[in-house]
Amino acid sequence: MTSRQFSVTVDLAVLTVADDTLKVLVVRRGVPPFRGRWALPGGFVLAREDLMDAARRELVEETGVPLRSVHLEQLGSYGSPGRDPRGRVVTVAHLALLPDLPEPVAGSDAAGAEWRPVEDLLSATRRLAFDHGTILADAVERARSKLEYAPLAAAFCPPEFTIAELRRVYEVVWGTELDPRNFHRKVTGTPGFVEPTGESTRRGGGRPARLYRAGDATLLHPAMLRAPHPVR
Amino acid sequence: MTSRQFSVTVDLAVLTVADDTLKVLVVRRGVPPFRGRWALPGGFVLAREDLMDAARRELVEETGVPLRSVHLEQLGSYGSPGRDPRGRVVTVAHLALLPDLPEPVAGSDAAGAEWRPVEDLLSATRRLAFDHGTILADAVERARSKLEYAPLAAAFCPPEFTIAELRRVYEVVWGTELDPRNFHRKVTGTPGFVEPTGESTRRGGGRPARLYRAGDATLLHPAMLRAPHPVR
DNA sequence: CCAAAAGTGTTCTTACTACACCCATGG
DNA sequence: CCATGGGTGTAGTAAGAACACTTTTGG
Numbered sequence: 001m002t003s004r005q006f007s008v009t010v011d012l013a014v015l016t017v018a019d020d021t022l023k024v025l026v027v028r029r030g031v032p033p034f035r036g037r038w039a040l041p042g043g044f045v046l047a048r049e050d051l052m053d054a055a056r057r058e059l060v061e062e063t064g065v066p067l068r069s070v071h072l073e074q075l076g077s078y079g080s081p082g083r084d085p086r087g088r089v090v091t092v093a094h095l096a097l098l099p100d101l102p103e104p105v106a107g108s109d110a111a112g113a114e115w116r117p118v119e120d121l122l123s124a125t126r127r128l129a130f131d132h133g134t135i136l137a138d139a140v141e142r143a144r145s146k147l148e149y150a151p152l153a154a155a156f157c158p159p160e161f162t163i164a165e166l167r168r169v170y171e172v173v174w175g176t177e178l179d180p181r182n183f184h185r186k187v188t189g190t191p192g193f194v195e196p197t198g199e200s201t202r203r204g205g206g207r208p209a210r211l212y213r214a215g216d217a218t219l220l221h222p223a224m225l226r227a228p229h230p231v232r
Numbered sequence: 233m234t235s236r237q238f239s240v241t242v243d244l245a246v247l248t249v250a251d252d253t254l255k256v257l258v259v260r261r262g263v264p265p266f267r268g269r270w271a272l273p274g275g276f277v278l279a280r281e282d283l284m285d286a287a288r289r290e291l292v293e294e295t296g297v298p299l300r301s302v303h304l305e306q307l308g309s310y311g312s313p314g315r316d317p318r319g320r321v322v323t324v325a326h327l328a329l330l331p332d333l334p335e336p337v338a339g340s341d342a343a344g345a346e347w348r349p350v351e352d353l354l355s356a357t358r359r360l361a362f363d364h365g366t367i368l369a370d371a372v373e374r375a376r377s378k379l380e381y382a383p384l385a386a387a388f389c390p391p392e393f394t395i396a397e398l399r400r401v402y403e404v405v406w407g408t409e410l411d412p413r414n415f416h417r418k419v420t421g422t423p424g425f426v427e428p429t430g431e432s433t434r435r436g437g438g439r440p441a442r443l444y445r446a447g448d449a450t451l452l453h454p455a456m457l458r459a460p461h462p463v464r
Numbered sequence: 465c466c467a468a469a470a471g472t473g474t475t476c477t478t479a480c481t482a483c484a485c486c487c488a489t490g491g
Numbered sequence: 492c493c494a495t496g497g498g499t500g501t502a503g504t505a506a507g508a509a510c511a512c513t514t515t516t517g518g
Binding site for chain 1: 236237238239240277279280281282283306308309310311312313319320322324
Binding site: 162163164180181184185188202205206207208209210 | 468469470471472
C-alpha cells in the first residue's frame with residue numbers, strides 16, 4: 001500500500017479585531033510558488049509532533065503571544081491534489097483568535113508578517129497564495145457562527161473588558177449593529193458568559209463602565225442571535 | 233525541510249438509525265495491530281485523490297450505497313504521533329449519515345463490516361482500535377449538535393418519510409423523548425425543512441400519516457431545541 | 465449647563481411547553 | 492364499538508426587539 005507519500009503542514013488563520021476591523025495575520029511569500037503574494041502563516045508538522053502542538057508552535061513563532069490568552073482550535077484539512085504545485089501537501093488548518101496586541105507581532109519569526117483586513121483579502125482581486133483564500137473564508141465563517149453559541153468574543157478582548165468592547169467584537173465580526181442596551185442585558189444575564197471584576201474604567205467618553213472577565217461557560221444558553229427575526 | 237514523511241488516510245464514522253438505535257458501521261481487524269478489534273472503515277488517500285473523493289470512494293466500497301442518498305462531511309483530523317504503532321499516520325475523519333438500508337451492506341468490500349450500536353462501542357470496556365473511540369465520540373457529538381440547526385435528520389430517513397419517522401431520529405440520536413404534537417408543528421412550520429409529497433402511508437397502526445421529502449433549507453431557523461428549557 | 469456613554473424598565477411580540485381535543489384508520 | 496397513532500387548538504411562559512428613561516462621568 002502507498003505510504004509516506006504526503007507532506008503535512010499546519011496553517012493558521014489568526015484573527016483579531018483592531019481599529020473596528022476584523023484582521024488576519026498574513027506573511028508575504030519570498031519564494032515561489034506564489035512569490036510576493038500574501039499567505040497564511042504555517043509550516044511543516046515535525047516528526048514526533050501532535051497537530052495541535054504544531055499549530056501552537058507556529059502561533060508562538062509568528063506572534064510571540066502567550067498561549068493562555070489565545071483561543072486555538074482545529075478548523076479542517078485541505079488536501080486537494082493540486083493545491084501545492086511542488087507536490088502532495090495536506091494542510092490541517094487552525095483558527096486562532098487573539099486580542100488586539102499593543103506590540104505589533106513581537107518576537108515574530110516572520111519579518112514580513114502583517115495584520116490585514118479580512119475584507120480586503122477575501123475580495124476576488126487580491127488573491128491569497130495556495131487555497132488560503134478558501135481557508136480564510138472558512139475560518140471567518142466558523143468564527144462568525146461560533147460567536148453565536150460560544151463565549152468566544154472574549155478571546156478578542158484583553159483579560160478585563162467592558163460590555164461595550166465585547167459588543168464591538170460582535171458588531172465587527174458579524175458586520176451588524178447591535179442594540180447596546182439589549183446586548184448588555186443579554187450578556188450579563190447569560191450565566192457563565194462574563195464575571196464582573198468590581199472595577200470600573202473610563203476608557204470611553206461618558207459614564208464609567210464596569211469591567212468584566214470571561215466566565216467559565218463553554219456554551220451560551222440561550223445563544224446570541226446573529227440575525228434578529230424581523231418583527232412584522 | 234522534512235517532507236513526505238506522513239501517511240494520510242480517511243476514516244469514516246458511518247451512522248444510521250435502525251431498530252430505534254443509533255448504529256455505526258465497523259469492521260473487524262484481521263491483522264495486527266489491534267487484531268480482532270472493531271475499527272472504523274477507512275483507507276489510504278490515493279496519490280492524486282482529493283480528501284472528500286477518498287472518503288466517498290471508501291464509503292461506496294464499504295456500503296455500496298448510492299452517494300446521492302448520503303450526507304457526508306469532514307469531521308476533523310487526528311494525527312497524534314503514537315496513534316498508529318506502525319508509523320506516522322494522519323487520518324482525516326469524515327462523518328456519514330445513511331438511511332436504514334434494507335440490504336445489509338450490499339456490495340461491501342469488507343466482509344466483516346457490521347452495524348453495531350454506538351452505545352456499546354463508546355463504553356470504556358469494548359475499545360475500538362487506534363483512536364477510533366475518540367473519533368466516534370466526536371462524530372456522535374457532531375451529529376447530535378448539528379441536528380439542532382441543520383435539516384440533517386432527513387439523511388437518516390428514506391427519500392419519503394413521515395413526521396413521526398423524523399421524530400424517531402431525533403429521539404434516538406439525542407436520547408430524549410419529544411412531544412409528537414409540538415414536534416409536528418415545529419417541523420412543518422420551519423420553512424424549507426420538509427416538503428409534503430401529497431401522498432400518505434399507513435406504515436403505523438393508526439391514522440395514515442402524510443409523507444414528506446427533505447426541503448431545500450440548509451439551516452433551520454429557528455433551531456430545534458435539544459434541551460427544553462425547564463419551565464419553573 | 466450639555467454631551468456622551470452606561471445601564472434599567474417597560475411594552476410588544478415571537479415562539480416554546482403542556483396538554484385538551486379531534487381525525488382517520490384497523491380490528 | 493375501541494385502540495392507535497396523526498394532527499390541530501389554545502393557554503401560559505420565556506425571551507428577544509424596540510425604545511423611553513435614568514445614571515455618571517467630562518467639558
